[in-house]
Amino acid sequence: MSRKVFVVGVGMTNFVKPGAGGDYPEYGKRAVENALADAGIKYDVVQQAVCGYASGDSTSGQRVLYQIGMTGIPIYNVNNNCSTGSTALFIAKQLIEAGIIDVALVLGFEKMAPGALGGGMFKDRESPLANHVRKMSEMAEIVKSPITVQYFGNAGLEHMKKYGTTEVHFAKIAAKNHRHGMRNPRAQSKREYSVEEVLNSRKIYGPLTKLMCCPTSDGAGAAILMSESAVIQFGLQRKAIEIIGMEMATDTADLFTDNSLMKVAGSQMTAIAAKRLYEKTGISPMDVNVVELHDCFATNELITYEGLQLCGVGQAGKFVDAGDNTYGGRVVVNPSGGLIAKGHPLGATGLAQCAELVWQLRGEAGTRQVKNAKIALQHNLGLGGAVVVTLYKKGFTDRSKL
Template identity: 40%
Template sequence: MTKEIYIAGAAMTPFARHTTRSMQDLVQNAVLDALADAEVTAGEIEAMYNANVYGGMVLGQVLVRDLGITGPPLYNVENACASGATAVHLARQALQLGLYETVLVWGVEMLTALGGGTIPLQRNDYKTDLYAKAGMTLPTVYAMRGTRYLHERGEPADTLGMIAVKNRAHGARNPLAQQQKEVTLEEVMASRPVAEPLTLLQCCPSMVDGAAALVLTTKRPTHGRPATRILASAVQSGHIEEGCDDILDAEITARTARLAYEQAGLGPEAVNVVELHDAFTIAELLYYEALGLCAPGESGAFLRSGATALGGRVPVNPSGGLLAKGHPLGATGVAQMVEVAWQLEGRAHGRQVENARIGLTQCTGGGIAGVDHAASAVHLLGL
């Protein structure tokens, strides 16, 4: 019999430039808040999962040492931008196998420590390194997708900008988002060019720090409020692309989503709220189609219909997404689940999706030559 996996506690720090705080401070605040939210003591935690990309060796042990949470197994997980979601995936597996009853998962990143600029491409893959030396960066990769999208779909460049307007309007309602200011379409399109057709306000901020934490358990929570369950969890790696591939086909995300839907016995029509990986505006449009939220080729019309805005049929990124909330890599996948859990439990004050019962999170990660992405994770959550 498949065990029910509950999110008993969920917490996150503000995503911001935490220039006066350490990574230890951020994680410890998120962890203690998640434990308090779950009404669970540190002594009840049987395993821990730390997700991070740039923090170094045995980082998790360093981060919680001063809390006195030592002894249980601690797993350090790195899977690029999908690190946090992958850590949740591994924790859920262990809970379902009966290895543990209650575990703690957190993700953290301090991108301000990198000094600014774009996130570097993969440097231990010689093919990717050749791309980097030729000037290829993640913004240019997504800019190529954006250019192709506008050409093939006959869409105006404003369609890309509308994603930024929507998500930054959502972020203005989220006190934990890095950027809490609404913008107009004119402001988005007139912001500094980054890589045509993408402008600055169409790219997630790269200077952001933050942490998020979850308490996962097979025990039915007794804290008196609805408890979110993890209905499905899927992680996949990218296929090698041979020949002339379709750069608008988010194959790895579509494949991972199919697995998650099959696990949960649900279809995309059942989803009420989505947190997805909108590192650049074009990504959100492609993921609408890959996740089955709309038919192939209809993402522009789907956006313009208002379906993905607060008050629409399936609000996407009510937190503000990566574009407004920020993208501290290791924390992102966990923070997406914190947001969806709050939405399902009626705790997303100021940006609440009404009557939401099924939520989806999606995170991709890793720029490797010859594959769509290195990793993709999709989770379905429900009451």
């Protein structure tokens, strides 16, 4: 039988504006301590650790974890743009799945610069996204707006042109996420906005206004992963949430041969990973109760509904209008408030998504709780590119007793 992998402990800090106080070692230490406490284990149980951050010096993971303990374990440092946190999870899952270890710690953290996300850390070399920018420039004029908002603003414009989506659909998504974020004590933004207020906020690029865009953030998240035997050994059956499937995809060659602004913004990666995941697990998108997806911009949340097969291609506008993306609808998307309300410290985002879904499946999400949540889906996207899509399931079955 293949080795199952479970999340048995999660933790995260509040997400805050850059410069609000604190540094990455402090954020990371707090998230790890929370995750260890949630699992009820000591750090010396951890056999390997995978740390993710998108901006920072080499071995920053060691700088954080040495505060917890110096046990000589392997510590990996991962950078995969905005999908960094889930990439770290993906690596740790494979280490356990392959039988290399039984207990892994996954940590994501970020201390970001204030203001809009820039195009790269280094000015003396070509950006990893240079080819993506060149491809986008073949289809749209490159302007002075932040390049990241141009990727997702242009993707939204393409969806509008192809399927009749409107700015109101994007505003409804942003208003929904701000409304959800009000229930999340760890969210950076806890204010509700009407659709009209979202539409009337400062225009950033294309259909995107300020309230449709996620803020830059500081913060950290962490998770403890275990094999089935380790869960039993430590008596964590009631805490354990199974990772029933996880797929990572990167860009395919037709990103540069086709003329699609949505592909430049990662839509095809999402569709590929989701298709593989459903096929391998036998889970249907109709089985999913709760979703945390990468709403860096409201346009991306709408486009991602289709890539994850939560609705048909071209049907995302109707999905939004029907309220099928929130409480009382078909599936609750971003109960945490998503990146738009919760915040987006790049390396921590994938771990924060994981934590929210674990809390939801355990029934520990408080006023955000999705009723009868049994299957959860996570989507974490990084341009350049990589996407990780994950399915979680409530309940632990001891197969040794079957």
